[in-house]
Amino acid sequence: MGDHKSKITSWLEQTNGIWFTIYASLCAFCLYTCVYAFRKTFAVATFDGLMYAGINYKVWLVTFQVVGYALSKFIGIKIISELKATSRGAGILLMVAIAGVSWLLFAITPAPYNIIFLFTNGLPLGMVWGMVFGYLEGRRMTEVLGASLAVSFIFSAGLCRSVGAFVMRDWGVSEYWMPFVSCCLFIVPLLIFQFLLDKLPPPSALDEQLRTKRLPMDAQERRNFTSTFLPGIILFVLCYVLLTAFRDFRDNFSAEIWKSLDMGNDPAIYTRTEIPVSIFVLICMGSLMLIKNNKMALMVNHIIIALGMVLIGVSNFLYESEMISASIWMTLVGIGLYLGYIPFNSIFFDRLIAAFRYVGTVGFIMYVADSFGYLGSVGVLFYKEFGQANLSWLDFFLSGGYILSFVGTLLILGSMTYFHFKHAKWKKEEINETRPVD
Numbered sequence: 160m161g162d163h164k165s166k167i168t169s170w171l172e173q174t175n176g177i178w179f180t181i182y183a184s185l186c187a188f189c190l191y192t193c194v195y196a197f198r199k200t201f202a203v204a205t206f207d208g209l210m211y212a213g214i215n216y217k218v219w220l221v222t223f224q225v226v227g228y229a230l231s232k233f234i235g236i237k238i239i240s241e242l243k244a245t246s247r248g249a250g251i252l253l254m255v256a257i258a259g260v261s262w263l264l265f266a267i268t269p270a271p272y273n274i275i276f277l278f279t280n281g282l283p284l285g286m287v288w289g290m291v292f293g294y295l296e297g298r299r300m301t302e303v304l305g306a307s308l309a310v311s312f313i314f315s316a317g318l319c320r321s322v323g324a325f326v327m328r329d330w331g332v333s334e335y336w337m338p339f340v341s342c343c344l345f346i347v348p349l350l351i352f353q354f355l356l357d358k359l360p361p362p363s364a365l366d367e368q369l370r371t372k373r374l375p376m377d378a379q380e381r382r383n384f385t386s387t388f389l390p391g392i393i394l395f396v397l398c399y400v401l402l403t404a405f406r407d408f409r410d411n412f413s414a415e416i417w418k419s420l421d422m423g424n425d426p427a428i429y430t431r432t433e434i435p436v437s438i439f440v441l442i443c444m445g446s447l448m449l450i451k452n453n454k455m456a457l458m459v460n461h462i463i464i465a466l467g468m469v470l471i472g473v474s475n476f477l478y479e480s481e482m483i484s485a486s487i488w489m490t491l492v493g494i495g496l497y498l499g500y501i502p503f504n505s506i507f508f509d510r511l512i513a514a515f516r517y518v519g520t521v522g523f524i525m526y527v528a529d530s531f532g533y534l535g536s537v538g539v540l541f542y543k544e545f546g547q548a549n550l551s552w553l554d555f556f557l558s559g560g561y562i563l564s565f566v567g568t569l570l571i572l573g574s575m576t577y578f579h580f581k582h583a584k585w586k587k588e589e590i591n592e593t594r595p596v597d
Contacts, residue, residue: 167358180300184307186356191291191308193349194251195315197258198224198284200323200341201277202411203429204334205418211271218544221411222537223277229533231285232526239289240376240523247290248357254283254290255349262339273335285529288504289522296521297362301509306444309504310437313497316410317433324429376523384517384524391581394574395503396528398464401567402500403532404539405471405559409496415552420485432486436493440501447506453514454582460502460510461575465568467498472564475557492560499567503528511578515585 171179201220209216242250261280265273295304323341326332332340376384385392409416413429422428443463450456471492478488508521543555550558 167355168360171358172360172363176300180303183295183304183356183359186352186359187291187295187304187308188311188314190251190349190352190356191288191311192315192318193345193352194255194284194287194291195311196319196322196345197255197262197342198280198319199316199410200319201262201334201338203320203323203414204327204337205414206334209270211274214544216270218540219271219274220277222540223274224281225407225533225536225540227278227281228285229530229537231282232530232533235286235289235526236381236523236530237378238286239293239526240381240520242290242293242522244293244361247293248353251287251290251353252350254286257283259339259342259346262342266336266339270335285533288529289526291356292504292525293520293522294356294359296509299365300448301506303445303448305504305506305509306441306447306501309444309501310441310497312501312504313433313440313493314430314437317430320413320429321427376520381523385527387517388511388578388581391574391577392524392527394570394577395507396531398499398567398570398574399503399528400532400535401563401570402468402496402503403529404535405563406496406500407533407536408539408543408556408559409492412552412556416489416556419551419553422485428486432490433493435490436497439494440497443498444501444506453510457507457510457514457578457582458575460507461571461578464499464502464507464571465575467495467500468564468567468571470495470498471560475560475564479557499571514578514582 171182204217206216206220211219258280261276265276265280268276292305292308295301295308298304319341322344323337326337326340327334330340417428447456447459450459474483474488474491474495477483477491478485483491504525508524511517511524512521539559543550547555
């Protein structure tokens, strides 16, 4: 195995950037698609009619998983920012194994006592994204690599729901066993792609020159980073909270939304609407690699996020005006959502660090944003259940889209303004420090 590893790694070090990018992109995309199956296949089940303590059973499940996932993000602020490269592979496999065993325990434990296993499923999985992205960050082609990883969110969300629906409809598997059975289908490919991704060499000297050296951040370095960019961090984290809550609601309750649109009996609908979203967003995000200036790329990221959120509001209006069909509406909302969401999960923070030549790691700030994002997701669930219980899933989704479109756009434009002037000040100070003294 050592020779095999050295041969693959040596080839990746010597090959040109195109082949390296293709290899790394495919491995990251396929690996995270497999990981996603351990998290989201259950979302296609509706558990109709089940209530406990006056709350919908599925809302209990989603809440416990999201709470575990959110807690994982807070834990990840420390663990992921300090994680050494040699520990990533083992860490990913351990987290996924815990999540898989949780689904087995969920299946064999009667409801409602099995709800706790959604917490133990979400808790480890929240760490995995940071471990996988650690292989990709700080490279001159990180836009393409990060976009490929982040787009797996979109594609795998649709694929996993389609797999789960197929397992229940064609194999006769119950809603309780479906998540575990679906996960088992992804175990072998997950091991293969983890093995291949682990062969990536570390960033080269040229990568470090263009994108800044990436190193673990201790507690003091994390505090310094936060205090340096605090106003901007607050603005883009609030924007990301809205995006995460909306995206998580769409993911977890898409079955209910499609059902209310009288299109819930087709397992392929989940994948069919997400494939064009994946392709469009991947092209947009990958093309940002052409922008060499890191500050310019950071500004363009802000603009793309803003345009995505505007598209959600416009799409809602067109649908309610009966100018577009339900499937086109869901596709357009998906494009707008992920144009806003994907940059935060791939290249926004990478360009932020590179623009200010800050020695650190994307994992820290990503997990700060994610931790609050999933707290927001929990808040939305409770607001829907206790504050808007009589509102349909579809109407609640439409209302949330309008709020995200208006408030989120204002927040991200505020962030853009802050970082524009912050960078101009930083550049001026840098010039003054390097100017020779008479």
